[in-house]
Amino acid sequence: MSTPAAVRAWESHFTLYRTIWKSNMLGAFLQPLLYLVGMGLGVGALVDRGNDAEQLLDGLTYFQFLAPGLLATTAMMVSTNEAMWPVMGGFKWMRGFHAQAATPLSPGEVAGGLALWHATKASIAVVGVAAVLAMFGETRSFGLLLAVPFGALTGVAFSAPLTAWSATRETDNSFPAINRFIIMPLFLFGGAFYPISQLPDWMEPIAELTPLWHGVELCRGAVHGRLGLGSTLVHVVYLASLALIGWLIARITFARKLAA
Amino acid sequence: MSSDTVNPLISAQHLVKRFGSFVAVGGIDVEVQRGESFGFLGPNGAGKSSTMRMIGCVSPVTEGRLRIFGLDPATDGKQIRARIGVVPQADQLDEQLTVEDNMVLYGRYFDIPRKECRRRTNELLEFVQLSDRAKSKIEPLSGGMKRRVTIARSLINEPELLLLDEPTTGLDPQARHVLWDRLYRLKQRGVTLVLTTHYMDEAEQLCDRLVVMDQGKIVAMGSPQDLIHQYSPREVLELRYSAGANEARAGELDGIGHRREVLPDRVLIYADDGEAALAEVHARGSHPESALVRRSSLEDVFLRLTGRSLAD
Numbered sequence: 001m002s003t004p005a006a007v008r009a010w011e012s013h014f015t016l017y018r019t020i021w022k023s024n025m026l027g028a029f030l031q032p033l034l035y036l037v038g039m040g041l042g043v044g045a046l047v048d049r050g051n052d053a054e055q056l057l058d059g060l061t062y063f064q065f066l067a068p069g070l071l072a073t074t075a076m077m078v079s080t081n082e083a084m085w086p087v088m089g090g091f092k093w094m095r096g097f098h099a100q101a102a103t104p105l106s107p108g109e110v111a112g113g114l115a116l117w118h119a120t121k122a123s124i125a126v127v128g129v130a131a132v133l134a135m136f137g138e139t140r141s142f143g144l145l146l147a148v149p150f151g152a153l154t155g156v157a158f159s160a161p162l163t164a165w166s167a168t169r170e171t172d173n174s175f176p177a178i179n180r181f182i183i184m185p186l187f188l189f190g191g192a193f194y195p196i197s198q199l200p201d202w203m204e205p206i207a208e209l210t211p212l213w214h215g216v217e218l219c220r221g222a223v224h225g226r227l228g229l230g231s232t233l234v235h236v237v238y239l240a241s242l243a244l245i246g247w248l249i250a251r252i253t254f255a256r257k258l259a260a
Numbered sequence: 261m262s263s264d265t266v267n268p269l270i271s272a273q274h275l276v277k278r279f280g281s282f283v284a285v286g287g288i289d290v291e292v293q294r295g296e297s298f299g300f301l302g303p304n305g306a307g308k309s310s311t312m313r314m315i316g317c318v319s320p321v322t323e324g325r326l327r328i329f330g331l332d333p334a335t336d337g338k339q340i341r342a343r344i345g346v347v348p349q350a351d352q353l354d355e356q357l358t359v360e361d362n363m364v365l366y367g368r369y370f371d372i373p374r375k376e377c378r379r380r381t382n383e384l385l386e387f388v389q390l391s392d393r394a395k396s397k398i399e400p401l402s403g404g405m406k407r408r409v410t411i412a413r414s415l416i417n418e419p420e421l422l423l424l425d426e427p428t429t430g431l432d433p434q435a436r437h438v439l440w441d442r443l444y445r446l447k448q449r450g451v452t453l454v455l456t457t458h459y460m461d462e463a464e465q466l467c468d469r470l471v472v473m474d475q476g477k478i479v480a481m482g483s484p485q486d487l488i489h490q491y492s493p494r495e496v497l498e499l500r501y502s503a504g505a506n507e508a509r510a511g512e513l514d515g516i517g518h519r520r521e522v523l524p525d526r527v528l529i530y531a532d533d534g535e536a537a538l539a540e541v542h543a544r545g546s547h548p549e550s551a552l553v554r555r556s557s558l559e560d561v562f563l564r565l566t567g568r569s570l571a572d
C-alpha cells in the first residue's frame with residue numbers, strides 16, 4: 001500500500017510539530033482568550049455605549065463583531081510566519097527540502113508536502129480560536145464548524161503565495177518587512193476591528209481586495225449565520241484562487257531552487 | 261537489456277555543468293563499474309559536488325550524456341534516486357528530531373512502510389554504532405556522530421550505489437577511521453561507492469580507482485597506486501628550514517632526487533630512495549631544522565599535476 005508522496009513529505013513536518021504540540025496548542029488557546037477578554041469585553045464595553053454602534057455593526061455587539069474576525073487574523077499570522085523562516089530553513093539552514101529532493105520525492109511533491117502541512121497548521125490555530133469562541137455565549141454557534149474551514153482557507157491563501165516567494169529568497173532579510181508592511185496593515189485595515197465602511201472612501205475598495213477582508217467576512221458571516229450564497233462564493237473562490245495559484249507557483253520556485 | 265545487468269553502473273560522457281556562464285564541470289568522462297569504489301579527488305571548487313549532484317539526479321546535466329543504472333537522470337530521476345543513497349557534503353538532519361525519527365521519516369520518503377523503516381533503523385544504527393543514541397535528538401551529537409547518522413540514513417533504502425560527498429571532512433582521526441571501516445564493510449557487501457574527498461589518505465584507503473579533478477576538469481585517472489607510480493617517485497624527503505628560509509635554501513639542493521617542490525613551509529624532494537637523498541643533503545652541509553622520509557602519496561600526485569598543494 002503506497003501513501004501519496006506529499007503525505008509522506010508532510011509526515012516529517014508533522015513529526016516536528018509533535019515535539020512542541022503541547023506548548024503550541026496551549027498558546028493557540030490562551031492567546032485568543034486573552035485577546036478576546038481584553039479587546040472584546042474591555043473595548044466592547046466602550047464601543048457598545050456609542051449612539052449608533054449597533055447600527056454600524058449591523059446589529060451585533062462589538063464582541064460579536066470582533067471575535068469571529070480573530071479566526072481569520074490568527075490564521076493569517078500563523079500562516080505567514082510558517083511560510084517565511086521555516087521555508088528559508090528548509091532550503092538554507094536545516095536543508096530538509098534538499099534532503100527530501102535527494103529521494104524519489106520530486107520538488108513538486110516537496111512543495112506539496114509543505115502546503116499540506118501549512119493547511120494543517122492553520123487548521124490547528126483556527127480550531128484553538130474556535131474553542132475560545134465556543135466558551136462565550138455571544139459567539140457559540142454551529143456556524144463555528146463552518147468558520148473553521150473558512151479560517152483555514154484564509155490561512156493557506158496567505159501561506160501558499162508567500163511560500164512560493166520565500167523559496168526565491170537567498171536571505172531572510174525581507175521577512176520582517178513583510179510582517180511590518182503587509183501583514184500589520186492588513187491586520188489593522190482588513191475589517192477585523194471595525195467595518196471597512198468606516199475607512200476613508202478611497203481606502204474601502206482597497207480593503208475589499210485584501211484576502212484578509214474576505215476571510216474575516218466569511219468567518220463573521222458563518223458564526224452569526226448571515227452568509228449569503230453569492231458573497232460566500234465570491235469570498236471562497238477568491239481565497240481558493242490565491243491558494244491554488246500560490247501553490248502552483250511554489251511548485252515552480254521549489255523546482256528552481258532544488259534543481260540548481 | 262534490463263537495467264539491472266547494465267554495466268557500467270555510472271557512465272558520463274563529456275559531462276558539463278554550468279551555472280549561468282560559469283563552468284563548474286567542464287566536460288568530464290567517467291565510468292564506474294558495479295561493486296567498485298570510485299573517488300573524485302580535488303581542491304575546493306574543483307567541481308566534485310557539482311558532479312555528485314548530477315549523478316544524484318538533483319542537479320540537471322547542462323551538456324553531455326549521463327547514465328546511471330543505464331537510465332537517464334533527465335527522464336528517470338525518480339527511479340534512479342530510489343536506488344541510490346546520498347551523503348551530502350553538509351548534513352541535512354532535522355536537529356530537533358531524534359536520531360530514530362530522522363531515519364524513519366527519511367525512509368518514508370522512499371515509501372517504505374513505517375514498521376520496516378523502524379526495523380532497518382535499528383539495524384543501521386547498530387551498524388554505525390549509534391544504537392544507544394536512537395532516542396537522542398540530533399542537536400547535541402558530535403560532528404562525527406551526526407555524520408554517522410547521515411550515513412546510516414542514506415542506507416535506509418538499501419541502495420545499490422552510495423554517493424558520499426566528503427564523508428569525513430571535519431572529523432577527528434578516530435571518527436574518520438570508524439567511518440572508513442564502515443564504508444569498507446559496505447563495499448564488501450557489494451555496494452558501489454562513489455566518494456569525493458580532499459584527503460589523499462582517504463582516497464588511498466577507500467578507492468579502487470579515482471580521478472583527480474581541478475577546475476572542472478579531470479587531470480588524472482587511475483588506481484591510487486598507478487597514479488603514485490606515474491606521477492611521483494616512491495619516496496619523498498620533506499625538509500623544513502627556519503621560517504621563510506625554505507625558498508632561499510632550496511638552491512643548495514640542486515640535483516638531488518628526481519624533482520623538487522618548494523612550498524611555503526617545507527621543501528619536498530622526490531626520490532626513489534629518500535634516505536640516500538637525505539644523506540646527500542647532509543653531505544652538502546645543508547642542515548634543515550627537520551627532515552622526514554615518507555612514502556609518496558596522492559597528495560604528491562596532486563601537487564605534481566596542478567602545482568598546488570591540497571591543503572585544506
Ligand SMILES: Nc1ncnc2c1ncn2[C@@H]1O[C@H](COP(=O)(O)OP(=O)(O)OP(=O)(O)O)[C@@H](O)[C@H]1O
Binds near residue numbers: 284302305307
Ligand atoms: N548553485 C550554484 N550556483 C553558482 N555557482 C555554483 C553553484 N554550485 C557550485 N557553484 C560553483 O561551482 C564551482 C564548483 O563547485 P563545487 O561545489 O562543485 O566544488 P567542490 O569540488 O565540491 O568544492 P569543495 O571542495 O569546496 O566542496 C565553485 O566555484 C562553486 O562556487
Ligand SMILES: [Mg+2]
Binds near residue numbers: 308309310349425
Ligand atoms: Mg563539494
